[in-house]
Amino acid sequence: NAGVMQNPRHLVRRRGQEARLRCSPMKGHSHVYWYRQLPEEGLKFMVYLQKENIIDESGMPKERFSAEFPKEGPSILRIQQVVRGDSAAYFCASSPGPGNTIYFGEGSWLTVV
């Protein structure tokens, strides 16, 4: 998949630090989704964004988590004051429009120590 690019692939943070995960969608895609996958659990939807707009953030924890997709540059998922329970794989996906099939990046693995 030459499309959705995520970085970093692996990130280690101490409790209380901030984590920033970046996602560049596939060429031609203007819709970005963030999902979280905990060990032995399924993919859980977090947030859906279009350029400069958050469309649906119903899956985002109310505190410490935020997401943006600026006019220029990648989408960013930001986790402030990380806790051990934030350790997970975070996947970004993109699509050309709402309701279309989504294509995933290779994920960012966050470990909080």
Place this chain on the structure above:
Amino acid sequence: TQLLEQSPQFLSIQEGENLTVYCNSSSVFSSLQWYRQEPGEGPVLLVTVVTGGEVKKLKRLTFQFGDARKDSSLHITAAQPGDTGLYLCAEGQGFSFIFGKGTRLLVKP
């Protein structure tokens, strides 16, 4: 909220065997996607099925969409170690896609 149930949760078979995994919903799907995820990687789309009764083939993989569009199956013929992975089904719901927990398949040589 629609729920996707996948079964079995785990499946361990020998190379060359056939297998079927299932995805069932509490309500009608508009469309359904099947993905495969290998350890340390993101899910990779295998197929999208839309029409009730639809059958799609991808080499040794056969995907079926139930007539009532509430269930789907994935059948693998003559499984190979390279088929090992987590098989996920997903359905669009609102602006997002919901996923089942997946079937974890291990094909032993």
